[in-house]
Amino acid sequence: MLLTALMLCSSFMVMAQEQGGVTYVVPASQLTEGQIAQIKAGEALTNLEQAGKYAGIGKEIGEGVSGALGAVNTEVAKFADTDVGQFTMAMIAWKIMGDDMIVVVKKLMGAIVGVPFFFLTSLTLLWSYRRLCFPRRVMTKRGGGFFGEKEYTLIEPNPKGNWDVDDWAIAHAVAFVAVIIISSLMIFA
Numbered sequence: 514m515l516l517t518a519l520m521l522c523s524s525f526m527v528m529a530q531e532q533g534g535v536t537y538v539v540p541a542s543q544l545t546e547g548q549i550a551q552i553k554a555g556e557a558l559t560n561l562e563q564a565g566k567y568a569g570i571g572k573e574i575g576e577g578v579s580g581a582l583g584a585v586n587t588e589v590a591k592f593a594d595t596d597v598g599q600f601t602m603a604m605i606a607w608k609i610m611g612d613d614m615i616v617v618v619k620k621l622m623g624a625i626v627g628v629p630f631f632f633l634t635s636l637t638l639l640w641s642y643r644r645l646c647f648p649r650r651v652m653t654k655r656g657g658g659f660f661g662e663k664e665y666t667l668i669e670p671n672p673k674g675n676w677d678v679d680d681w682a683i684a685h686a687v688a689f690v691a692v693i694i695i696s697s698l699m700i701f702a
Contacts, residue, residue, distance in 0.1 A: 627699030634692045642685040645670055646678050 541549065592598040647670060654664035670678055 623700045623702065627696050630699060631692065631696035634696075635689065638685055638689050638692065642682070645673075645681045646685070 544552075593602055648667045649670070650665045651668050652663055653666045654662075656662035676684070
């Protein structure tokens with residue numbers, strides 16, 4: 514209510530300052546050439562005066578802003594030299610770049626841990642699969658000397674427990690798929 518009353522009072526003040534001059538509109542065909550030349554000269558002078566006025570205002574605004582920013586820059590430099598200022602600058606930098614830094618560190622840690630995990634676990638599974646599911650060559654006789662003749666025999670796989678070779682092969686395939694999924698989550702998530 515009070516705000517509405519203030520707005521109405523301010524509009525009345527503006528209307529009270531309005532000039533009471535009278536304006537006439539006359540077609541250009543009814544004016545003499547001297548009057549037309551006088552009007553054009555007045556318009557050119559008015560435009561030139563306005564341009565000069567705006568240039569002066571722009572210069573004054575620029576100088577004012579430059580002075581204010583110079584003072585702010587000096588105070589910020591003094592503030593940044595204090596411990597509180599350095600902490601504040603670090604907090605501002607964290608606010609601007611913190612999320613991006615967390616994402617980069619997370620991706621880097623995923624790659625550093627996930628890639629070796631994938632290769633080492635895959636090699637271990639391959640070694641286990643070969644040991645439990647394939648026949649192995651074992652040296653049974655060695656001849657004399659370094660280049661002596663050697664004899665090998667094939668030993669059938671001897672799976673542990675109640676599982677046969679096919680069950681172990683399926684278990685290794687399932688374990689390898691699990692390793693791929695876990696490694697992918699570590700690297701790309």
